[in-house]
Amino acid sequence: MVRSLTYDIQMPFMKNWLRNNGLSIVFFSFFLISIAGQTLTGWKQHNKEMEEEGQPALRLSSYLSSGHFLQATFENWESEFLQMALFVVLTISLRQKGSSESKKCEGKEEVDREPSPSRKNAPWPVRKGGFILAIYKHSLSIALLLLFLVSFALHFYGSIKNENEHLALKGFPAETIASYMGESRFWFESFQNWQSEFLSVFAIVFLSIFLRQKGSPQSKPVDAAHDETGE
Secondary structure: OHHHHHHHHHHHHHHHHHHHOHHHHHHHHHHHHHHHHHHHHHHHHHHHHHHHOOOOOOOHHHHOOOHHHHHHHHHHHHHHHHHHHHHHHHHHHOOOOOOOOOOOOOOOOHHHOOOOOOOOOOOHHHHHOHHHHHHHOOHHHHHHHHHHHHHHHHHHHHHHHHHHHHHHHOOOOOOOHHHHHOOHHHHHHHHHHHHHHHHHHHHHHHHHHHOOOOOOOOOOOOOOOOOOOOO
């Protein structure tokens, strides 16, 4: 009886939890599947290249700290966080008439109002006020910028490590941090990812003026006029 009652309580809770967190659960699951796929295929590809050079294959655990894995992983993360940080910051002041991704061209919106500690269920930093609130008001862009900087640094570390691993196989001297900063390879890796991220943001901002997706918060209502701005 107790076991049945516990089951009856847990099931609705789980259903509600899955419903309320479905978007993040699905995307994080996609991430885990993708990073696993990247790791396994990258490991096989790297070992194939090592064998062609007459070198022994790496264990999977060793591959995870290799320059090949670090460079490939963080050059992508870097561009994603840069794109999101810029999008969050630039949409504060810039507008695109007719886009669902823009604030309205005239007037203030809910996101522009000053936080009130008396608002129901206001977050702790809002109730605290002062320096804590000043940081919290910009915490999203700060977090995204920090994630970009960390990813940028790890991308650079992985890229120079990968380059020096290849140079060592050929008997050439290793690159220094200062010299590699000026090398085209590192910046090519960055720009090839940045450009695709900026293009994808431009596409969603521009296409949402004329195209619709019923049920999506990233789209305007299907019957909204093309020049109607905002969701």
